[in-house]
Amino acid sequence: MRQNPARRAALLDAAIEVLAHEGSRGLTLRAVDKAAGVPTGTASNYFSNRDELLTQAGARVYERLIPDDVTIEEQMSGVQDLDKFVELMRETVKRVSGFRTGYLAMLELRLEATRRPELRAVLTKRIRADMDANVERHIQAGLPGDAVSVQLLQLALSWLILEQLTLPDILSEQERDHLVAEAVRRLAFGGLGRDPSLNLGTP
Structure with a gap:
């Protein structure tokens, strides 16, 4: 499935917000969809599981800090x-x-x-x-x-x-x-x- 880089970045930014406000236990694909204001199931089209979401969110934080x-x-x-x-x-x-x-x-x-x-x-x-x-x-x-x-x-x-x-x-x-x-x-x-x-x- 072809993915939109801008949408991926927006989902990772939403994941960062969820982590900051809800902690790691609150980070789910559904919570990211809600925080990003996208239809339920969108995040699962970009990240195969929660572990992948966590890993890519970590990389995204440093992209934004540079x-x-x-x-x-x-x-x-x-x-x-x-x-x-x-x-x-x-x-x-x-x-x-x-x-x-x-x-x-x-x-x-x-x-x-x-x-x-x-x-x-x-x-x-x-x-x-x-x-x-x-x-x-x-x-x-x-x-x-x-x-x-x-x-x-x-x-x-x-x-x-x-x-x-x-x-x-x-x-x-x-x-x-x-x-x-x-x-x-x-x-x-x-x-x-x-x-x-x-x-x-x-x-």
């Missing part, structure tokens, strides 16, 4: 100093946390991945590719720090985003911005001294 070409070009241009590094990390936190349902859906998928080897393989491949791409762009741009700095920042900021989306009252926006800047400074420069030209703000 910055577009314009954003990447802006990231690679201009002076590549500590200020630029902080700006990039703050933008990343804002962009990822802005896709709230996607991030929450990913948390559900990660839990499911502990029980489903195929889903775990897909998420492992995508997340590792994302980390490697971040490192490559960082090095090509000539930003401060090294590959380990980028990896540690990705891990640290992932948890910061988790706090922001699940327990938003723990930290204020000003505190989050300050922590992003401090994480960049300490990881890129080993925490040695404070760059007086960098506007870190106060917590």
Whole structure:
């Protein structure tokens, strides 16, 4: 059966919404049909079973989280100093946390991945590719720090985003911005001294 790529993407986006609002147990082909506003049975024409739907939903989240070409070009241009590094990390936190349902859906998928080897393989491949791409762009741009700095920042900021989306009252926006800047400074420069030209703000 010939499938419509746009319809498939819409169904996967609906699956992401269901995961975020109902959890993995609420994700069924029928629930996706309802969330997408399509006739019952549509999702079953695109996905053979729930496992396939889960796996492809995981890949879809990362498709939507990847910055577009314009954003990447802006990231690679201009002076590549500590200020630029902080700006990039703050933008990343804002962009990822802005896709709230996607991030929450990913948390559900990660839990499911502990029980489903195929889903775990897909998420492992995508997340590792994302980390490697971040490192490559960082090095090509000539930003401060090294590959380990980028990896540690990705891990640290992932948890910061988790706090922001699940327990938003723990930290204020000003505190989050300050922590992003401090994480960049300490990881890129080993925490040695404070760059007086960098506007870190106060917590």
